[in-house]
Amino acid sequence: MRGRSFALGIAGFGIILVGWEIAGRMLGDMLLSPPSTVLSLLISILAEGRALRELVNSMGQMLLGFALACLIGMPLGTMMGRVRFIDALVHPWVSMLVVTSVAALVPIVILLLGTGVAMRVAIVFLGSVGYVLLTAYHGARGIDARLVDAARSFSIAGVALYRKVLLPALYPYLVTGARLGLIHAIRAMIMAEMFVITGYGGLIFQTGLDLSVGPLLAYLLLLMIFSTTATAILQRIGNATARWYEARQDLGD
Amino acid sequence: MNTLLHTLATIENTNPQKALRAMRASTPPTAQELTARTVWTAMSAGQMSSRAAYVASFILGLVVWEFVAGLLPHVVFASPSRVAVKLYAGVLNGEIPTAFFHSLQQFALGFAISFVIALPLGLLLGRSRIAFAMFNPVLNALLAVPSIAFVPFIMIWFGLFFEARVALVVVMSVFDMMVIIISGARNIDPTAVTVAKSFQITGLRRILTVFVPASLPFLFTALRIGVVRSVNAMITAELFFAAVNLGKIMQTASSRFDAATMLAIVFLVSLFGLLMQELVKLAEARLIPWSVRQ
Numbered sequence: 001m002r003g004r005s006f007a008l009g010i011a012g013f014g015i016i017l018v019g020w021e022i023a024g025r026m027l028g029d030m031l032l033s034p035p036s037t038v039l040s041l042l043i044s045i046l047a048e049g050r051a052l053r054e055l056v057n058s059m060g061q062m063l064l065g066f067a068l069a070c071l072i073g074m075p076l077g078t079m080m081g082r083v084r085f086i087d088a089l090v091h092p093w094v095s096m097l098v099v100t101s102v103a104a105l106v107p108i109v110i111l112l113l114g115t116g117v118a119m120r121v122a123i124v125f126l127g128s129v130g131y132v133l134l135t136a137y138h139g140a141r142g143i144d145a146r147l148v149d150a151a152r153s154f155s156i157a158g159v160a161l162y163r164k165v166l167l168p169a170l171y172p173y174l175v176t177g178a179r180l181g182l183i184h185a186i187r188a189m190i191m192a193e194m195f196v197i198t199g200y201g202g203l204i205f206q207t208g209l210d211l212s213v214g215p216l217l218a219y220l221l222l223l224m225i226f227s228t229t230a231t232a233i234l235q236r237i238g239n240a241t242a243r244w245y246e247a248r249q250d251l252g253d
Numbered sequence: 254m255n256t257l258l259h260t261l262a263t264i265e266n267t268n269p270q271k272a273l274r275a276m277r278a279s280t281p282p283t284a285q286e287l288t289a290r291t292v293w294t295a296m297s298a299g300q301m302s303s304r305a306a307y308v309a310s311f312i313l314g315l316v317v318w319e320f321v322a323g324l325l326p327h328v329v330f331a332s333p334s335r336v337a338v339k340l341y342a343g344v345l346n347g348e349i350p351t352a353f354f355h356s357l358q359q360f361a362l363g364f365a366i367s368f369v370i371a372l373p374l375g376l377l378l379g380r381s382r383i384a385f386a387m388f389n390p391v392l393n394a395l396l397a398v399p400s401i402a403f404v405p406f407i408m409i410w411f412g413l414f415f416e417a418r419v420a421l422v423v424v425m426s427v428f429d430m431m432v433i434i435i436s437g438a439r440n441i442d443p444t445a446v447t448v449a450k451s452f453q454i455t456g457l458r459r460i461l462t463v464f465v466p467a468s469l470p471f472l473f474t475a476l477r478i479g480v481v482r483s484v485n486a487m488i489t490a491e492l493f494f495a496a497v498n499l500g501k502i503m504q505t506a507s508s509r510f511d512a513a514t515m516l517a518i519v520f521l522v523s524l525f526g527l528l529m530q531e532l533v534k535l536a537e538a539r540l541i542p543w544s545v546r547q
Contacts, residue, residue, distance in 0.1 A: 005386035012387030031410065088306030093314050099481050099526040103401070103489035104519045107507045111329050111515075187399035194401060194493070201402070208405015216405055220398050227397040 033214035042218040051203060051219060055226060058199040061117055062189035065124025069181055072125075073132030074174055078166070080133070081140020098130040102188050106195045115196045120189060127188025132181035139173025140166070175238030179231050186227050331513035340517040343502075349521070352498040359415060360487040363422025364479060370423070371430035371475065376468075378431070379438020392431065400425045404493050414497075418490035425486035430479040437471025470544035473537040477530055484526040488518075 017035050024034025045051045080087040113119040151165045193201025207216045315333045322332035343349035378385045403424050411417040449463045491500025506514035
């Protein structure tokens with residue numbers, strides 16, 4: 001069954017690639033480059049090295065903002081889930097932030113912080129913190145109260161309660177929140193860079209202005225590979241650092 | 254809880270069942286849990302009513318904002334009172350309502366198009382195992398690319414004006430809606446389908462009596478996520494393509510270092526997003542009261 005769905009997946013990609021190839025050849029390089037062209041462009045772009053350097057540089061800055069979002073979002077979300085008062089205080093503003101368009105915040109943050117690294121880190125933070133926070137929040141609210149009660153009757157309280165009961169129960173949610181946040185962090189980073197035309201996002205935007213579809217698609221492909229790999233790695237880390245994470249995911253009936 | 258479903262559905266789309274399982278593992282509160290929770294709440298908050306808490310949070314937030322803004326030069330960051338003044342003036346002289354009305358057009362058209370695309374494709378991938386195995390990996394790959402990165406591509410295909418803005422709204426909302434429809438359709442209770450089969454309910458009748466009612470809850474979730482994404486895309490498009498309508502107001506304000514007007518527009522758009530989201534929730538509660546959670 002698993003082998004079959006894998007084969008079907010390959011077939012699916014095959015169909016899309018063939019369709020794209022035919023459409024690309026019919027429409028021409030001005031509108032849609034066929035995958036064969038894009039692939040060879042991707043290889044030459046990788047060989048040239050600039051795109052890769054820009055990507056590494058951009059994503060390094062992205063990680064800074066993302067780390068900040070985790071550092072603030074995870075504890076705050078957990079506290080919101082456990083303490084009703086903090087929830088009431090923070091929740092309306094978080095709901096507001098999550099629906100706010102990050103793109104619309106860019107010009108405002110530019111006024112505050114300029115167009116440099118600080119602005120991009122702030123945008124990544126704003127774009128991802130809501131998701132990290134809300135996932136931790138739902139995790140913390142869903143914690144089986146019986147676990148907490150059991151811990152209490154063994155007089156486990158305060159920090160020990162967090163470390164021994166709440167954190168293990170929360171862990172799957174924190175990992176999921178981090179993965180979700182990372183996707184949004186990458187989105188926000190690319191968006192911010194496209195806005196001020198620097199880094200990898202700037203490269204994408206500039207290529208588009210040159211009306212060269214082939215290289216543009218190659219850059220998008222590289223970004224796709226990076227983003228898929230990054231979230232997969234994060235899940236691996238999640239599985240490796242806590243065996244019960246995977247176990248719990250398979251537990252459901 | 255639904256928020257978690259969609260957050261999980263967005264990320265866990267490789268395995269939607271996993272998302273639902275993760276949710277199930279935490280959703281149904283037992284009676285014990287409920288009592289424990291009530292006691293917990295009563296102790297920690299002194300049972301503040303949620304509406305009062307909402308208002309208190311809002312006011313406190315505004316006070317903090319006003320205070321922080323007071324510390325910064327007002328060309329950089331505006332206080333809520335200045336934002337309110339700008340908003341009031343802009344609405345009164347008709348500039349903001351006119352721009353907003355024009356912006357709404359690409360929002361409405363883009364949202365409609367993307368629902369019309371997402372609905373059949375989502376149901377197909379959700380109900381057919383073969384289609385799912387074949388095209389879900391492709392969908393995942395597409396989801397990994399930030400939709401904003403398609404902007405240059407859209408420019409080449411659709412130019413800089415209305416068509417491009419509609420295209421961006423579609424690109425930014427269609428995948429998210431599809432993911433939710435797929436995971437919802439995959440998780441339609443098989444018991445219901447089996448029962449319908451054993452009563453020999455077939456064809457159109459089965460669709461009407463089993464699949465439509467079972468699909469409405471996740472369709473509403475998809476609409477709710479899609480509507481927020483579309484509102485975001487509406488303003489994003491006006492900032493990235495030719496600046497018109499609300500985007501034009503923001504651009505002008507930005508060149509004048511007028512932080513208050515910019516914040517006013519962002520505030521307005523966010524409020525509109527929240528409003529649309531609540532409208533979908535309201536429609537859901539009215540039309541399918543059986544599915545609405547606590």
